[in-house]
Amino acid sequence: MPATLTAAPRRRLPSGLRVLEVTLTGWTSLVIVFLYLPILVLVAYSFNSSRLNIVWESFTVGWYRRVWENVPLLRAAENSVIIAAVSTVLSVLLGTVGAWLLHRYRFRGARGLQTLVAVPMVMPEILMGISLLILFATAGLGLGFTAVIIGHVTFSFPFVLVAVQARLKGLDPAMEEAALDLGATPLQAFWLVIVPCLRPAIVAGALMAFTLSWDELIVTFFTTNAASATLPIRVFGMAKVGLNPMLNALSALFIVATVAFVIFSDYVKKLGR
Amino acid sequence: MSAAPAVSDRSTPRWRAWLLLAPMVAWLTLFVVVPTAILIVYSFCERDEVGRVLFTFTLENYHRVLDPVYLWIFARSIGYAGLTTVICIAVGYPVAYCIGRAREEWRQRLLLLVMVPFWTSFLIRTYAWITILKQEGLLNGLLHQLSPTASPLDLLYTPTAVVIGLVYAYLPFMILPIYGSVEKLDGSLIEAAHDLGAGPLRVFSAVIIPLTLPGIAAGTLLVFVPAVGMFAITDLMGGARVPLIGNVIQNQFMQARDWPFGAALGAVFMALFAVTYWVMLKFGAGEEETPA
Numbered sequence: 194m195p196a197t198l199t200a201a202p203r204r205r206l207p208s209g210l211r212v213l214e215v216t217l218t219g220w221t222s223l224v225i226v227f228l229y230l231p232i233l234v235l236v237a238y239s240f241n242s243s244r245l246n247i248v249w250e251s252f253t254v255g256w257y258r259r260v261w262e263n264v265p266l267l268r269a270a271e272n273s274v275i276i277a278a279v280s281t282v283l284s285v286l287l288g289t290v291g292a293w294l295l296h297r298y299r300f301r302g303a304r305g306l307q308t309l310v311a312v313p314m315v316m317p318e319i320l321m322g323i324s325l326l327i328l329f330a331t332a333g334l335g336l337g338f339t340a341v342i343i344g345h346v347t348f349s350f351p352f353v354l355v356a357v358q359a360r361l362k363g364l365d366p367a368m369e370e371a372a373l374d375l376g377a378t379p380l381q382a383f384w385l386v387i388v389p390c391l392r393p394a395i396v397a398g399a400l401m402a403f404t405l406s407w408d409e410l411i412v413t414f415f416t417t418n419a420a421s422a423t424l425p426i427r428v429f430g431m432a433k434v435g436l437n438p439m440l441n442a443l444s445a446l447f448i449v450a451t452v453a454f455v456i457f458s459d460y461v462k463k464l465g466r
Numbered sequence: 467m468s469a470a471p472a473v474s475d476r477s478t479p480r481w482r483a484w485l486l487l488a489p490m491v492a493w494l495t496l497f498v499v500v501p502t503a504i505l506i507v508y509s510f511c512e513r514d515e516v517g518r519v520l521f522t523f524t525l526e527n528y529h530r531v532l533d534p535v536y537l538w539i540f541a542r543s544i545g546y547a548g549l550t551t552v553i554c555i556a557v558g559y560p561v562a563y564c565i566g567r568a569r570e571e572w573r574q575r576l577l578l579l580v581m582v583p584f585w586t587s588f589l590i591r592t593y594a595w596i597t598i599l600k601q602e603g604l605l606n607g608l609l610h611q612l613s614p615t616a617s618p619l620d621l622l623y624t625p626t627a628v629v630i631g632l633v634y635a636y637l638p639f640m641i642l643p644i645y646g647s648v649e650k651l652d653g654s655l656i657e658a659a660h661d662l663g664a665g666p667l668r669v670f671s672a673v674i675i676p677l678t679l680p681g682i683a684a685g686t687l688l689v690f691v692p693a694v695g696m697f698a699i700t701d702l703m704g705g706a707r708v709p710l711i712g713n714v715i716q717n718q719f720m721q722a723r724d725w726p727f728g729a730a731l732g733a734v735f736m737a738l739f740a741v742t743y744w745v746m747l748k749f750g751a752g753e754e755e756t757p758a
Binding site: 213217218220221224225228229231232234235238248287290291294297298306309310312313315316317318319320321323324325326327328330331343344346347350379380404408410411414415425428429432433435436440441444447448451452454455 | 501502557578579587588600603637687715
């Protein structure tokens, strides 16, 4: 390379690129506004006393009271929490042990198993929904909590597995060797040495599994019955009927919960490091 | 404990390890492989008048899929999903590029800003648009205040509304993988292209696009496939006026109770999904990790 080129100062932008950079920044700001504006409008109008969105009448928290007094919605929220919690625990168990065994041992079919694990992550939800519906019908099992949880674990645990696997790749194999040399059984080595090292990845995977389950509509739609209806199922039913300020209030609560959860998980992940 | 196994070179599992592996293998077999197999079996079955499935072999269901009505719905679904994907790339690429090239301390914050709506349920984001587009919604309210005589616009339950809903729901899924590609982009390659006399357009088309293609492919996979099969957004924003393939499948299972035909439609969609997946892997979609 000629010496004149290497001597050129770094990040000296031609004026055309300067314009491009400003345009890019402007566009990005616009898109972020586009992403947030509808949500902000939704939250603002949850405090509007008018039933219609057209006019702003006066400030009220009445719609929030209506949500609080709505028994089916509270039941649905309870169902959502139960289903998300159970699916998260099962996903963490399946995903962590699975990741460890796939990482630790070499066996025939390991590659195939790895591919199979990825299938529920990319498979369109509607296909998973209808095939599980057919399975439960063919087996003569009813729909409800068990069916919904099975569906949720099926698409959640691969995310835990992938997160844990990524962490395992960076782990020093000498740690396990040392534990075994010092007389630990393989199970003890796994539980006392490996699992503590994996904690950040397990936590990240668990948070992901919980969020996925909490938000899921499509697979739940095909596997639920009336008693196990989750919050997204109820919201879908209400939104189909039309505008309802109570739904604005519920959505606002949902959004606050989400933001709190994101902040919380960020905090937990930082603790784990 | 006698002679500890050499850990560094991975050993073959012993019976205890197999026992631990069994739950995952069983889970994947029972709830992924077997249901998919049954779905395909069902697609070759008949049903009686009350909707019970009869296990007699027939190609009738696939014959019906080829009916112009359903072919048209398939084509329309692919068209809508394709349009959604293109809009997401056009809108999202500059954003991903901007964030990916931003200063280190800004990157994480901007990314979080894009991520928060993505963590918010797509149902709520769709409902937000309903309150804006509905006949007695916000946009018509604004229009009414600007010109009280104008008749309200019919915005909801139109193809435009469906595409707006799909773009709004899936845009972050396009931005994140492209961001992943842009972040890895080596800035010195761009500088080198400039130094060698390439104009901005040339740099973009000959250097930046090819290097970020894996991100675009991964984003396409995450947007196009779910958009083809989505029925909830189309239900909410298109009413019954613009049914897509997801709505038809849903209807066969929940209302019409023609499961074999629904299974056949599902099997065709699965084939479409497999082809898309394969093509996108060729473009390097697998090199990008799915956003988590």
